[in-house]
Amino acid sequence: MxxxxxxxxxxxxxxxxxxxxxxxxxxxxxxxxxxxxxxxxxxxxxxxxxHRHNVVNRSLALVLTALTLFIPANFLPIMQLHLLGQTSDDTVWSGVLGLYDSGMQGVAIVVFLCSMAIPLAKLMCQLVVLLAIRLNTGRRLGLLLYRTYHHLRDWGMLEVYFMGVLVAIVKLVDLAELTVGVGLFCFISLLLIQVWLEVVMSPHQVWSALSGEDPHAGD
Incomplete structure (x- = not known):
């Protein structure tokens, strides 16, 4: 309504x-x-x-699921490339290393921050904030981290990296044999869960619960 x-x-x-x-x-x-x-x-x-129902518990479930998917999404092969008798497994982390080793250190650092470090920092901030509300302790730290989370929101660009992966697949499909890896499905799942988390974790209710205006706002 x-x-x-x-x-x-x-x-x-x-x-x-x-x-x-x-x-x-x-x-x-x-x-x-x-x-x-x-x-x-x-x-x-x-x-x-x-005012959404059971915000804290639902958000906690999504955050823990996202953290579980984070390592396989970044370190398992997104795609396997077969070209001229050679096979290579490409992951998010190997992409960062490839950029760094090819002399594009600045680009590698930006990709690492936007596709790995900042998304992980956002999830950790959300986890601590939700635990502060759930356990009714450390709410001052929760307020600080929730402010930090809002500053980081615009820098976590998993969807941009995903679009880059799709463009690479489209361009390479006619040049070599490609096999989609389990890492791609983990990456897509991580992206969708983070979008779902943005919808479920109502900012108004979180701020109210953290500030003490309405301790039951996350119920």
Whole structure:
């Protein structure tokens, strides 16, 4: 169920009762919503925030699944290339090493950060934040890490790396014999789980639970 939010006179309202639309910057009175509902901006229809069911436990399950897939997605072969009697297994990590050894150290560092280091850092931040809420301890650290997570969001570019892999497969399929490896399926699964996690882990509920405004916001 969606609850459009109606603008009203806001001059006398305290800041904690206000919310701004992230899409069109319309300032609104913060609505009260019930589990399963979401608040929408009346001007542009953007979702201001939602109250989802069992956010912490569902998000924890997704984070732990993503962490389980992280090593096979990055270190198992994405594809196997057969060319002129030679066979090579290509992984995300071997791609980083190949760039570094070929003299493109700067590009290798960027690929490593955006496809491996930052996605892992994001998952670890999410894990600690969710555990802080679940165990009701270390919420100050949870607030710091959740802010860090939001700063890192734009730098984890698994989808860009995935598009690069698809382009490479299309270009090489006519030149050599290609075999898709299990690492590619792990990589796709990791990407989809992270997208799902972005949907499930409602920022409004996480902030409310961490700050103590609503300790049960993640229930």
């Amino acid at each position: 969606s609850n459009p939010v109606e603008p009203e006179t806001l001059a006398d309202l305290p800041l904690e009762d206000l919310v701004a639309c992230h899409e069109c910057d319309l300032l609104l009175r913060k609505p009260v919503i019930h589990p399963g509902e979401k608040a929408l901006c009346p001007r542009c229809g953007y979702e201001l925030y939602a």
